[in-house]
Amino acid sequence: MAEPETPPPARSDRSPWNWLLIVPIVVPLLTPLYNHDSPRLWGFPMFYWLQFAFILLGVVTTSVVYRMTRR
Amino acid sequence: MSDHITEIVIFTVLFLLVSGIGFVAARWRAPKDMAHLDEWGLGGRSFGGWVTWFLVGGDLYTAYTFVAVPALIFGAGAAGFFAVPYTVIIYPLFFLILIRLWSVSHRHGFVTPADFVRSRFDSPTLALVIAITGIVATMPYIALQLIGIEAVLKTMGVTGDSALARHAPIIIAFAILAAYTYQSGLRAPALIAFVKDTLIYIVIIVAVLYLPYKLGGWGDIFDAADKKFQGTAAPGDGILLNANNQIQYITLAVGSALALFLYPHSITGVLASKNRNVIKRNMSALPAYSFLLGLIALLGYMAISAGVKPLPGAKEGTVDSNTVVPLLFDQKFPAWFAGIAFAAIGIGALVPAAIMSIAAANLFTRNIYKEYLKRDATHAQEAQVSKIASLVVKVGAVAFIVFLDPQFSIDLQLIGGVIILQTAPAVALGLYTRWLHRGALITGWAAGMGLAFWMLWQIPNAATKRAHFGGSAFPLSEFGFDTKKTIYVGFVAVAVNLIVAVMATFFLRAMKTPEGVDGTTPDDYFADEGDPRIDKSQTPVDTVSST
Structure with missing residues (x-):
């Protein structure tokens, strides 16, 4: 069967880098990791400063995936 | 009232300023023809990185969030901090x-998530179910924005004796909001x-630098909160989670x-951006708001440390814990700064309220009006219907607050979050696969909704002594488990929804029930700005009216 027209190459946003986004989805949900008072940082119990740090984790991972998958 | 005159003046001036901006906005990046739903309802689908950042940020982090999350921390402690993990996992x-969803909507001109579902599953009925769920979930959310404004007005002493006098400022504010949303x-x-x-x-950065300095440092603030929670009889509070509320914390964050991403207003904000890169870049930039939200949450502890006592609630003997943050500003800052803070909260209510009413109006127009009432509606008619629907939605929201107990809106908002989750199998999974049968999706939705209402009905509220709709933390002991642990209702309901949908799919396949035709192609899910096929799918009439 002859193809009447060559279709444009199939686009995709598949990339192994996307798996990295599992990290900021799963890590903030592991309560045993951060449900502690000490060590404190600037007076913040670990429960609070570590969860603030997860925000940075989210920023870093999404930025990396964005850069690596950009075309 | 005279003590608050500076605050009231600043609040009013800033409020009027943004109202002016709202009216002028119609001419900002002005389209050639506003009489098109893409223009009125999605800002021309043309927003770049900065606009999207402000718009989506202002959309997701509502005034109610800014008032209610610290109120939760004030009352219960660590459990209220779920807002931070919740807003971390949302961006990935x-x-x-x-x-x-952006790509497939860009390619096909979808305005609402229900538009997508209709085309994907070839089912106007399923789309109707999704649209109604979206509208019902959004309405109380708009009403809650008014509660945010009310907490501020109450703190400034702007209250009256009759119900009408008390609500007059809110009615005026919403009338102005309705007018410029209608126009722009x-x-x-x-x-x-x-x-x-x-x-x-500005307000929050100043507050988190200045208040700890006044209150003896962050360490003292947390210690004061800890001391307060140790002294109360309630088992669930504390500055850390306990053995029983961790599952609730996790499932509430995920749920x-x-x-949030199924709510029509978030989808509206995302669809308005101009290309995929704008969205992807914003996922790295929007967490700045999560940081802000985390700091705002901690204002709850600062209020404890500063000895703030919430104002009395609507009913005798209750307190309105939503007033703790406004009171903290009122007591610890000069009047002019408190006025700016109050204006920030008040204006903060207007942005999401406008977007939510637009999103609900778009659902009505596209999936009810055009589908069932007037199939041959032109773009101009669609835009007009949507404008009027947005007015109706706002009148409804005001009526909720004026005529019903505000607690009712809070209950409905709680239910809203749970029921919007029931659209996940169709909308979110639908973006990956149409394996689930359209009939099965409706069956699963009904099962999830039924279970959700039953579970919410079972939950009492210890604080207000009501037997039903007291929260979203469902005790697992009700399912026969021998434990005091609790779980988020929405999480259980959507799991059951999915299981039912899978089983019903097998059944409907076996019965050879028609599945309809997929209106989308795999390629559509990656389409980007400037896709060559976009104009081809539109009829000549469409092209004339949209260019």
Whole structure:
């Protein structure tokens, strides 16, 4: 069967880098990791400063995936 | 009232300023023809990185969030901090999943999530179910924005004796909001969001630097909160989670994140951006708001440390814990700064309220009006219907607050988050696969809704002594488990929804029930700005009216 027209190459946003986004989805949900008072940082119990740090984790991972998958 | 005159003046001036901006917004990036739903309802689908950042940020982090999350921390402690993990996990989810919705909507001109479902599953009925769920979930959310404004007005002493006098300022504020949303559409909240977010950032940065200094440092603030929770009889509070509320914490974070991206107003904000890169870049930039939200949450502890006593509630013997943050500003800052803070919260209510009413109006127009009432509606008619629907939605929201107990709106908002989750199998999974049968999706939705209402009905509220709809933490002992642990209702309901949908799919396949034709192709989910096929699918009439 002859193809009447060559279709444009199939686009995709598949990339192994996307798996990295599992990290900021799963890590903030592991309560045993951060449900502690000490060590404190600037007076913040670990429960609070570590969860603030997860925000940075989210920023870093999404930025990396964005850069690596950009075309 | 005279003690608060400076605050009231500043609040009013800033409020009028943004109202002016709202009206001028119609001419901002002005389209050639506003009489098109893409223009009025999605700002021309043309927003770049900065506008999207302010718009989506102003959309997701509502005034109610700014008032209610610290109130929760004030009352219960660590459990209220779920807002932070919740707003961390949402962005990777957006990045992976919602981007596909943007592409397929861009390619086919979808305005609402129900438009997508209709085309994907070839089922106007399923689309109707999704649209009604979206509208019902959004309405109380708009009403809650008014509660945010009310907490501020109450603190400034702007209250009256009769119900009408008490609500007059809110009715006026919403009338102005309705007028400029009617005129400018999504451009109004997009432009106002710049002012709102700038004010919020300034206020919070000043507050988190200044207040700990006044209150003896962060260590003392946490210790004061700890001491308060140790002294109360309630078992669930504390500055850390306990053995029983961790599952609740996790499932509430996941469930809220999923719910947030299914809410019509978040989807509207995302669809208004101009290309995929704008969205992807924003997923790295929007967490700045999560940081802000975390700091705002901690204002709850500062209020404990500063000895704030919430104002009395609507009923005798209750307290309105939503007033703790406004009171903290009122007591610890000079009047002019408190006025700016109050304006930030008040204006903060307007942006999401506008976007939500636009999103609900778009659902009505596209999936009810055009589908069932007037199939041959032109673009101009669609835009007009949507404008009127947005007015109706706002009148409804005001009526909720004026005529019903505000607690009713809070209950409905709680239910809203749970029911919007029930659209996840169709909307979110639908972006990846149409394996689930359209009939099965409706069956699963019904099962999830039924279970959700039953579970919410079972939950009492210890604080207000009501037997039903007391929260979203469901005791697992009700399912026969021998434990005191609790779980988020929405999470259980959507799991059951999915299981039922899978089983019903097998059944309907076996019965050879027709599945309809997929209106989308795999390629559509990656389409980007400037896709050559976009104009081809439109009829000549469409092209004339949209260019």
